[in-house]
Amino acid sequence: MNSVPTPQSPDRTWLAQTWLLPILGLLSLAIYIAITFWSPRFAEEVPVTERPILEVLGLFTVAFILYVIAIAAIRHRSKRSAIWWMLSFAVLFRLAMLFSEPIQEVDIYRYIWDGEVASRGINPFRYSPEQILDSPSPDSLWVGLPGQVPPSEWPVSFRELVELRDRASGVEEVLQRVHFNSLTSPYPPTSQAVFAFTGLITPESASLWTHLLVMKSLIVIFDLATIVVLIKLLLLLRLHSGNTIIYAWCPLIIKEFANSGHLDAITVFFTILTVYLLICAFQTIAPSASAGVDMNLRPQSLSPPRLRLGLLLLMVSASVLAIAVGGKLYPILIAPAFAVFALRHWGAMRTCLLGIGFIILVAVVLSPMIIPQLWQEEKPFPGSMKDTPEAGAAAFLNRWEINDLLFAIVVENVKPDDPNHVEPTPWFVVVPNTWRESILAAAGANEDQPRWQTPFYIARVVTTVVWMCICAGLCWQLCVLPTPENLLRTCFLIIAWFWLLCPTQNPWYWSWALIFLPFVTSRAWLAVAGFAMLYYLRFWLEAQYPERPILGTPYNGTEFSYFILPWIEFGPVLLWVAVESYRNRPLCLAEDGD
Structure with missing residues (x-):
């Protein structure tokens, strides 16, 4: 690998100037603050024709240009002179956008609703938001059509959600903004656990804005934790930790997580943590591999303590990968690569046993989503709604x-x-x-x-x-x-x-x-x-x-x-x-x- 210029090199280009990175950070921060001030014009009640879409896209384009320059600049710096600038501005960018109105995104309202449902011990894959939104008040005069179910015969969990809608105006406003509300939740159980936590810590009487802020704050925490793990992974591989800027300063990441609050930050964190643990396990059995040792080193030649530690880290990484799949299904795509890597370094028997354990754990994690009836009582639904609402994940896979x-x-x-x-x-x-x-x-x-x-x-x-x-x-x-x-x-x-x-x-x-x-x-x-x-x-x-x-x-x-x-x-x-x-x-x- 060819090295790039360092502060000790004779390179004196403008990219190597010590003031460049903080200036780029300040300019980018100003852009994100400007976007935050403009974001109220993307509120639900503002017509799309009146929203400053082109202006905001222009600002994000400028931010991306600054980001590309920052990537080039940080590669001319040692990690100690750059890492704190990179980290400080990464946090500031997210704080600036945390208080912005979601720009052309509505997925977060489904997260908040799911959190309110799951925090009450109710399976979010059981009822669709439409069923809750369209049901009459339990205390209202019941005038139903033949075949409809009166409120007195509703499942307890369903009645609880309808009563929540009626007494919490902020939650009702969230419910009204959920898109594709005829579908049950498409988001897997790990993400639901995070949503449930936000439901637990957010007061029931909270406003819509408070619900948004709490949910986005938790998403940003996962995003920042990803940066920390990424730095540790780069250091583990003896690469410049400043390369973290490719993720940490990316305008797309800042927009989608700090502004829109997309749940993908949860799975991205668990995915990179899986990789970090897997490579830690590899370094345990082959600590000098990157320096050129035999890549075919087998565990049989290791001392028992190192072998046990390596296997423990390997099992933990597989468990974290299963949790990542429970956040959003896509990490299953890289399971074959992990299996090949494990096969080459730990052998066929250990890899097969690990794979079986991984599959079982994934099945357990996803079971509330795959078979919701196992986790919720099976009773008729109220009103004229069909007995079983369409599953959100199935609809997404089959026609989106x-x-x-x-x-x-x-x-x-x-x-x-x-x-x-x-x-x-x-x-x-x-x-x-x-x-x-x-x-x-x-x-x-x-x-x-x-x-x-x-x-x-x-x-x-x-x-x-x-x-x-x-x-x-x-x-x-x-x-x-x-x-x-x-x-x-x-x-x-x-x-x-x-x-x-x-x-x-x-x-x-x-x-x-x-x-x-x-x-x-x-x-x-x-x-x-x-x-x-x-x-x-x-x-x-x-x-x-x-x-x-x-x-x-x-x-x-x-x-x-x-x-x-x-x-x-x-x-x-x-x-x-x-x-x-x-x-x-x-x-x-x-x-x-x-």
Whole structure:
């Protein structure tokens, strides 16, 4: 690995100036404060046409440019002269955005409601918010239709939630803002435990703003804890801890966690903690591996104390990974990479036993979500609501599609034109409509199904197979070179390509991969977080061009957001990744200068 300039080097470029990093931090802080002052204009009652979406996106763009300069600057500094500036501003950025109104995001209201439900010992996968919101007051005069259930026969838990709605105005306001409220919660149990904790510590009589602040504060705590673990991991691998700035100062991370309060911060923390513990276990059995010892060192040659400690850390890391899967399901994607790494260093028997234990623990953690009836009494629901509301996670996996590029290319090229709806054909559709009709017929589609369903499933299969091939290739490379650095690179690429092939490319999902970016030698991937912010442009386009075509295209704002905007978001990055891979010109990580 080539070293970068250090303070002892003759390098005297402007990037090496001692004043640069604090100046960049102050300018970035000013931007986040300005965004916070503007954020009330994104309140629920403000029409989208009157929200300063373009102005805020412009500020985030400037913040991203400053962020890129800061990454270059910190690599010209020793860790001791940079780490405290980096940490101090990372905290200040989050504090500034903590008090802002969520910008074009509403997911946090579902978190708060789930927390109120779970904190009362009620399974959040049992009832949908719509059922609670639409039910009459238990004390009101009951006038029901035949077949409806009177309040006197409601389950105790259901009645408790309706009474909570009636007596706590802040909670009722939260409930009214939950989107897709006909679905039960899509968020797994680890996240529900965090939500429940916020429900326990937030007074029932609290205002909507207080509920928001408490939830976002807990999300930011996980975010800051991630930074701490990332620093420790970099030090463990003898890399410059200033590389943490790639995560800590990233405008996308600050927006999605400190402003929007997305729960992904919970799982990101447990995921990087898993990696840290796994590499600690590796360092226990091969403490000098990074210095060039035999990578095929086996536990049989170790002293019993070191072997026991290594195995203990390995088991703890597997347990933490199961908890991470319980936060959001995506960490299961990197389990194969962990298995390959463990297989190469601990042998097949120990790895198999560890894998069995991991699977059992994941099943236990997810059981309240998979089989909610085991955790809640089975009784009729009130009113005219159907007996079993649709599961949020199932709905997400089976039909959610937004902001996608590669998946959209596949799905639109197998989806036939709908004769009942006249709408423009996406410009990237190259498969003739007769062929698309034949594909659906061969797939066994019938007229009773929604027209989008079979093409969606076909695209799911195609993109999943592509991702599995990528994952298999990466795991093979890891098997050949099972170093901690290669493990981290493999985890990054597995998650990055999963996201790029996913039908729901929400920008905050990039945080799953971004946590591994300090260990990846690529300029192109750094750009993803900047381009991903263009996702929020869709709200402006849809509000300003509800019917009119945009820029001479046949697409209105909504169609432009689906058929053009993702190409602007992801096209340049994919091209850059391809060119960079072809030229094989890596960006070196900074080495520890002290």
